[in-house]
Amino acid sequence: MHTVFTSRTMSSNRRSGRTGGPAKALLSTRAFIDRLDNGLTAAEGAQDVISMITSRRTVTKLILGHNKLADDGCIVLFRFLGSAAGRKYRITEISLNSNEIGDRGLLAIAAYLNGNQYLTDLFLQNNRFSGDPSVIETFTNSINSSHLEMLSLTTNIALSDNFVGAFFSSLRSTYLKELHVSATGITHRSAPHIISYISSHERCRLHTFKCNGNALGHSAVKRIISAIEKRNFVLSGIELYSNHMATESDDDDTSSDDTDWKELESKLRLILSRNMHLKRVAEKEALGLLCYSRTLLLPSTSSALCMLPTEIKLHILSFLAPSLSPSQRINVCTYASALTTLPPLLPKLSGGELKICLPDPFSLGFAEGEKKVWEVRGATGGCASGKCLGAVLCHKEQQRTKWLEAVECSAYDGRSA
Template sequence: MGTKFAPRVPLSSRGYIDRMDAGLTSIRGAQEIISMISSRRFVTKLILGHNELSDDGCVVLFTFLASAVGRKYRIAEISLNSNSIGNRGLAAISQYLNGNQALKELFLQNNRFTGDAETFASFTTALNTSHLELLSLTTNRSLSDDFVEVFLPFLDSPHLREVHLSAIGLTSRAAPHLIAYLSSPRCRLHTLKCNGNTLGFRAVKSIVRAIERHNFSLLTVELYSNHLAGPVSSDNTSEDDDDDEAGGPASIDAWKASDTQIRRVLLRNAHLKRETEREALQLLRYARPLLLSSAGASARCADFSCSAPPSSVVLAHSPVSGGGFPFRALPTELQLHIMSFLAPTLSPAQRIRIYTYASSHATLPRAGLFLPGRGGGGGGGSLCVLDPASMSFGAVLGGCAGGKCAGALNSVVCHKEQQRAEWLTAVGCSAYDPHRDGEGDPAL
């Protein structure tokens, strides 16, 4: 008789509470969820869609989550779609969201929120202090233009990357607020979904034009099903809409042309993003040994707490022998100007931030971060650690070869890639910067 093994259970599921469509109602339902949370050592996801928690249950649940005990659970994703939650429940969510650095994704589709100014002013303030990356308010049909008038002018979250505003009753009145936000440096989104509203052709065309001229971070934009039943609105949504149709609904060909235009703009953004990130990493690679003082670095690393700079640093600062070019003897402005040709896509401000980072001893990588391997002084692979969220019991692990981490499971997070993305964001080089004033030497 063969040995029977227990079925493989993903380790990540131990941190999930999935009670979708479980008949959870009001306060009693919230207490059941709290009991489940309290019985676990950690919780990473709360999937609670299609219940009837309503305002009463939402207040009880988020009062617990916002308490000292509840905040010990670093929940990364909460889904509360279709729970009959209104503005009172949203106020409780705002208190939990305020200053929250763990929550990354919040799904609030198909609830009963209205565009109450005070409620959404508090929600926006809390959102701006959080690390939330994805917010979905889709199919909250009572939000309407009043919500956008309060939400977008004050939205300034440095971490928000994706917003879903589909089917929330927006009309052409919302277009100026959408345009102002998407055109401002406050917008760091890479995804905006605004389908199923009634913005109208002129508003959609003005939004696309604003993205083309002012926004280089967006990579996905959805503006489908925004036609009007009647004539095109004559509201002025742009400073130069004189080329738009003056009467009658826009034709199918006009909508197709607008869709083609936004696709072209998004392809441009994706290309410029890749070039910006590539050149930023390349500039750092050369700026570090050229700008960092070898003597200071040696003193700083005497206790082996940080990685020593490359040998090329010594060459850049030592007296020239054998007729080498004394690059370090040049004026600083000229050094930076020469290095700027390594990254022509970057703006002067982006290059300055990289120079500042590269010339600081405090930014040298800590030696303790390196595992034995090519990246840290040994002979192994790149810096990788296991990701428990994607592992199964009984899994056979491989290395990081062939572009796959942990073999076919691909279940290792390569920290080098993660840290690279974090660095690009920190120095403002995760998207193209169109501000080209002062081209040439950024120090001049």
């Protein structure tokens, strides 16, 4: 087996390891329907799931892997989910791996996905999709109109190069951040489509791309890595396991020299490290620019500097964020100059409860004569002390991430002036 090409981050691991991570245990299981390997079969099995859904006020996750819903069950289930009764449930994750679903079922999923603003994670590993271009194009267009962030099509071995041509040429979702197409029968013929997609700043917003166990070959992998180096500054997690086998090749696609693959691995590691560094720089500059833009661009007469023409103000502000592209700086400044974007003086109530961070259990203090640390943080919001659970359950961190994505500053643009 040849060298693994990968850059694993904590967020990538959490998102791709949905079945066993600690984050799952922190969520209310009452909103889960977990029927993994439960003997669900065809339409009857789908009706069983629907009965469970309608018996609950809230459902956020459907874990239905390793059953036999097949096309008929998939159609029944997603017709319900797409109905007025089903749309009441804001489902964020659906897992249907190993369910013998074919193209008819995939079209039913596409119909539900079309325009869906709640579903973020969709797992469809090891099914029976044929890769028919017309079906894949319909499915891809539904992704483009949705807010889907993570898609796994791993081990759908019949998809092959026909799927890649239809999928990547149509894919243009700005929400999709993680894509798994491992063991899908991809050969070196798919390389041009993959390269075209990952080279497009307008179409590709992926942070993680997994393409293991295919037959790209050495030459195609080399070209993909070169394209990332030159034109992609967003990807931070790449996996290209076991792509050394090529069914038909040109140039050196059948190369089995370990040295060649190790050189590619080292090169990719440096590229991903570069992207991560530039991401941190872009985020830091965007947050700093927001503070100064608020002062300079909000309506005010308290400073002579604020009386300057807007063009001069923007030119001055550009020196504070040299790594951002002009469009990124404009996005931040536009946001900063609007009074409506100012944060409220009082915290908002969500569902009648104050939205606060959960404390880190390892930082709890029990000193005699003092209140427990969690009590203090519970009253103050949790972040001031820096001892909440951080990026996992820190609401301020989540809001910061959403803001960076909204102003398109969550990664280096690559077109800085």
